[in-house]
Amino acid sequence: MNQFSWYSSLAKPSWAPPAWLFGPAWTILYVLIAISFGGAARLFFSGKIPFIVLLPFLLNLVFNFAFSPIQFGLRNNVLAAADCVLILVTLIWAIFAIWPHARWIAYTNIPYLLWVLFATTLQLTLTAMNR
Secondary structure, three states: OOHHHHHHHOOOOOOOOOHHHHHHHHHHHHHHHHHHHHHHHHHHHOOOOOHHHHHHHHHHHHHHHHHHHHHHHOOOHHHHHHHHHHHHHHHHHHHHHHOOOOHHHHHHOHHHHHHHHHHHHHHHHHHHHOO
């Protein structure tokens, strides 16, 4: 069974979006992430923010990129749910950390935050339904 048929076979809540929505949603979000996280990196490398402000952005990327290998490679819903929580926590941390320095970066992350809140809720629900 390939990774996508495995995911399709999982029980999902009635409010789960159709599979085709994830690609376009993440495409838009990755553009916003690149702009905002790139802005934070530029501020760091120009000496305008300390590393501790950049750190949650970097951790968020690590956890974000780890999700698909965990969910679809390892097929581990529990680890994927934990990873979603880490994505959410580091994103909130990043927004609060950057706020005093560049509010536009914080605002740019609002759609990402809303999606991550939804995706985390979906993953936690999916995990509970498939135990």
